[in-house]
Amino acid sequence: MTIFRSSRGHRAVLAFALTVALGASAACGDDGSGAAGDTGNEGSGKGEITFWDNNGGVRTDIWKDIIKDFEQKHPDIKVNYVGVAATEVQSKYDTAIQGGGLPDVGGIGAAMLAGIAAQDALEPLDSRLAKSSLTERLNPGMVQSVRAASGGTSLYTLPTSANNGVLYYRTDLFEAAGLAAPTTWTKFFEAADKLTDKGRNKFGYTIRGGAGSVAQALDAMYGQSGITEFWDGDSTTVNAQKNVEALEKYVALYKKNTPSADLNNDFTKMVAQWDSGEIGMMTHNLGSYQDHVKALGPDTFRGIPSPTLDDGTRVQVSNPVDGLGLFKSSKNKAAAWKFIEFAVDHEANSKWNESAGAIPANTDAAKDPWIQKSEPTRLAAEALNDDSTKIVQLPYYLPDWNTISKADNEPNFQKVLLGKMAAKEFLDDLAQQLNKAQAEWKKQQA
Structure with missing residues (x-):
């Protein structure tokens, strides 16, 4: 089953997607001296390599399990894990x-x-992939997505997984309140109100106010406004009037239907709060599904795709595809590539994605039985394959995208939550930054 739609020029990054949700100094190959401009070398294909997990702490256990399997198959290679x-x-x-x-x-x-x-x-991976047995066993949409994310030319990561936004809700609380599933935005806001009883420390929703807040706010904005394009010509639509109104409605939930502590919640704090408290709904992604199963059991909650408009149309922003990159400065590229191939092959890729609840990039892994048993993963794939779902492609290809959407604007989003900045002012400022970044990018491409 193809779960991605084709991308459009450099701007089309991802029709499915995938989260969000992904330190320490570590040795690089032999001497740890790698930096940009160092071309490294192939090495012997044996010895030590270092791997950085970009979601350390959350995915540490599964990566260590995969590394153990890899080292058993390749006893002449040792992988140093850094979360x-x-x-x-x-x-x-x-x-x-x-x-x-x-x-x-x-x-x-x-x-x-x-x-x-x-x-x-x-390191560009095109020639390595062309010689690999993985060539015909990677989801073409995910490959196209990571290629487009870096400008549409070379392939700089092998995709491992695709994520998707999920609305988790407590079925037990909904049933007790006589509420229908929050499948539409109208039902979502009704449930947020009805499930809130601040005197008893019960809230209808938990909002993300800390790290990662802007991407989640964009999803809520476009989902309500129904706007399906991120760009109108070379100007972004983030500050369109319908989006301003949608953001105002979304941030109005803060402290009215959410805990005040949400102001500083990143995804780990938000997930822990929802798993331990009496909160009706939470927006996250497929990655936290197993956490909820462990905390709540499989029968007290559901994870469904983002709410639809009342006419049944679902609009959501794209989520980034995760992948593994080979750094050009590596002194042992041959061994590093063996590790990447192993991690993206059927067994390891299936094992990792089952642990994360995400969609595997390996097409053989995507057929494994666990996907049908994981309702949020199955529903996400079905929703994204539905013609009524419209994907707003975020401009991951912009070199400044990650900075603009995170560090540069998360503090201002907190000001909006606190009522110290108007939603329109916030979105106008965000739009100005995005339009400038887009203009600079187009100039570089000329």
Whole structure:
């Protein structure tokens, strides 16, 4: 089953997608001196390599399991694992690119791919993939997505997984309140109100106010407004009037239907809060499904695709495809490539994605039985394959995208939540930054 739609020029990054949701200094190959501009070498195909996990702490256990399997198959290669928190990985890569200490292999989400590739830090993988048994066994849409994310020319990561936004809701709380599933935005806002009882510390929703908040807000905006294009010519639609109104309605949930602590919630705090408290709904992605199963059991919650408009149309923003990159400075590229191939092959790719609840990039892994048993993953794939779903393609190809959508604007989003900045002012400022970045990118492509 094809779950991605084709991309359109450089701008079409991802028709399916995939999250969000993805430090420490580590040795690079033999001497740990790798930096941008260092071309490295193939090496012997044996010895030690270093791998940076871009979601350290969250995916550490499954990666260590995969590394153990790899080392059993390749006893002449040792993989040094370094877990880097998703909130720190961008700065860790940037620091290592400038100062040395890049790994041989690193996890890289599409949202940060353009910035890393633009610094000439990654090895193009096209020729290696052409000679690999994986050539015909990777989802073509995911391959196209990561290629487009770096500008549409070379392939700088092998895709490992695709994620998708999910609305998790407590079925037990909904049933007790006599509420229907929050399948539409109208039902979502009704449920947020009805399930809130602040005197008893019960809330209808938990909002993401900390790291990763802007991407989630964009999803809520476009989902409600029904606007299906990120660009109107060379100007972004983020500050269109319908989006302004949608953001105003979304942020009005804060403290009215959400805990006040949400202001500083990144995804780990948000997930932990939802799993332990009496909160009706939470928007995250497929990656936290197993956490909810462990905390709540499989029968007290569901994870469904983003709400639709009342006419049944679903609009959502694209989520970045995650992948593995080979750093150009590696002194043992042959061994590093063996690890990448192993991690993206059927067994390891299926094992990793089952743990994360994400869609495998390996087409054989995507047929495994666990996907049908994981309702959020199955529903996400079905929704994204439905003609009524419209994907707003975020501009991952912009080198400044990750900075603009995170560090540059997350503090201002908190001001909006606190009522210290108007939603329109926030979106106008965001639009100005995006339009400037788009103009600079187009100039570079000319």
